[in-house]
Amino acid sequence: MLTRKQQELLLFIHERMKESGVPPSFDEMKDALDLASKSGIHRLITALEERGFIRRLPNRARALEVIKLPEAYNPSLQPRRGFSPSVIEGSLGKPQPVAPTKPAAHADNGGSASVPVMGRIAAGVPISAIQNNTHDITVPADMLGQGEHYALEVKGDSMIEAGIFDGDTVIIRNASTANAGDIVVALVDDEEATLKRFRRKGASIALEAANPAYETRIFGPDRVKVQGKLVGLIRRYH
Numbered sequence: 001m002l003t004r005k006q007q008e009l010l011l012f013i014h015e016r017m018k019e020s021g022v023p024p025s026f027d028e029m030k031d032a033l034d035l036a037s038k039s040g041i042h043r044l045i046t047a048l049e050e051r052g053f054i055r056r057l058p059n060r061a062r063a064l065e066v067i068k069l070p071e072a073y074n075p076s077l078q079p080r081r082g083f084s085p086s087v088i089e090g091s092l093g094k095p096q097p098v099a100p101t102k103p104a105a106h107a108d109n110g111g112s113a114s115v116p117v118m119g120r121i122a123a124g125v126p127i128s129a130i131q132n133n134t135h136d137i138t139v140p141a142d143m144l145g146q147g148e149h150y151a152l153e154v155k156g157d158s159m160i161e162a163g164i165f166d167g168d169t170v171i172i173r174n175a176s177t178a179n180a181g182d183i184v185v186a187l188v189d190d191e192e193a194t195l196k197r198f199r200r201k202g203a204s205i206a207l208e209a210a211n212p213a214y215e216t217r218i219f220g221p222d223r224v225k226v227q228g229k230l231v232g233l234i235r236r237y238h
Contacts, residue, residue: 002051005191007070008033009044010053014066023064040189047192113141115171121152121185121195139171143232148174150228152185152195159183159195162210168235170195172228183230189223198226 002010012032016024026038035041045064048054057063114136137151154168162183164170178184178198186207187193196207199216205224208216 002048002053002070003191005033005040006044006047006051009041010048010066010069013054013064014069017064017066040191043189043192111141112138113144115139115144115149115151117151117153117169119152120155121170121193137169137234139232139234143171145173145231149231150174151234154195158209158211158214159197160211162197164195164210164230164233165235168233170230171232171234173231174227175229176226178226178229185227185229187225187227188217188219190225193227195230 009029009032012029013023016022016028024032026041029041029044030038033041033044045054045056049056053066053068055065055067057065115138117135117137139151149171151169151171154164154166154170157166164183172185175184180199182198183195184198185193186196186198188207194207196209196217199206199208201218203221204218205221206216206218207224
């Protein structure tokens with residue numbers, strides 16, 4: 001599932017190539033999506049490439065190829081340059097903090113509680129998250145505290161030294177603030193959700209991996225929204 005901005009960019013590139021046969025420049029993409037800088041376009045292009053929607057052609061400037069379009073794409077409904085199409089999206093594309101569709105259930109007589117699984121979260125290369133409630137899982141009630149909780153399936157290896165591995169399911173308490181050192185679900189530029197350790201660097205926010213292969217990323221405070229804090233983890237052994 002693509003975020004709103006990812007789908008806007010994909011359709012803009014597709015429509016431009018249909019009209020002229022030439023992909024738009026990064027400046028044109030930035031203006032069409034009303035972004036402040038080209039770095040946001042680079043992130044969107046990378047995300048589309050990782051999901052198999054576009055391909056960058058080697059040794060050719062501005063060379064992009066659209067491989068596929070979203071299943072819901074209807075060309076008769078797509079406006080031209082400067083468009084803002086109606087799309088079916090997960091919660092990631094929306095600027096408000098994500099809250100699960102329902103709070104965790106109260107513990108039953110067996111000491112367990114039901115938590116909604118809301119999609120996948122990146123612990124490595126950014127991917128789309130957070131989506132709609134896909135299913136529920138049962139967790140020990142003593143894993144949960146006050147407030148609402150949701151679960152996310154981990155994709156990637158950037159938090160392995162914190163004991164979080166690819167394929168794990170993390171339990172998150174819904175929250176919009178965090179203390180230094182907390183492992184959080186962070187939304188960057190309203191487009192990219194990731195699981196990282198929260199730090200402050202002066203007036204900026206640092207999202208710190210727990211794997212030396214990944215660099216700490218520094219952002220202005222207006223670019224990062226905390227969407228929850230890690231409270232537990234579930235691992236299945238096959």
